[in-house]
Amino acid sequence: MPVLVRIPTPLRTLTKGNAEIQAKGGTIDSVVDDLERQFPGLKERLLDETGELRRFINIYVNQEDIRFLQAKKTALKDGDEVSIVPAIAGG
Numbered sequence: 001m002p003v004l005v006r007i008p009t010p011l012r013t014l015t016k017g018n019a020e021i022q023a024k025g026g027t028i029d030s031v032v033d034d035l036e037r038q039f040p041g042l043k044e045r046l047l048d049e050t051g052e053l054r055r056f057i058n059i060y061v062n063q064e065d066i067r068f069l070q071a072k073k074t075a076l077k078d079g080d081e082v083s084i085v086p087a088i089a090g091g
Contacts, residue, residue, distance in 0.1 A: 001078040003031060008086050014042045023082075028059060029072045031082060046084065056087040 005021045015021060021038070025031035036043035048054050052072075059066045060083040066074045076082070 001026060001076065003076050003078070003080045003082050005031065005035065006081065006083040008084055010086060011042065011045060011084065014039050014045065026076055027072065028061070028066055028074045028076070028082070031076065032072070058085045058087060059083070060085060 002022045002024055005023045007015050007019055007021060009019075012019060016039075021035065023031045023034040023038070025034050032043055032046055035046075046054060046057050046059075053059065061069065061074055061076065062081055063083075066072070
């Protein structure tokens with residue numbers, strides 16, 4: 001089931017400049033695996049060494065933060081939009 005994944009500018013060097021990518025998977029976990037298959041190195045930018053989302057990475061499904069859904073186990077359906085958003089800090 002294809003979903004549209006929106007890639008933030010800092011990660012586009014890994015996606016050959018693409019801002020939007022079609023990926024397959026029934027959960028966020030499987031979409032991340034498909035993104036890694038298509039663009040090696042992307043997964044390590046999203047997940048830490050324990051396999052959890054990095055603190056500064058937020059992922060949204062249809063504009064809902066997956067932290068308030070089922071996190072990486074959040075189910076996806078055909079046509080969903082997944083947005084990867086790096087957290088921005090300032091001071």
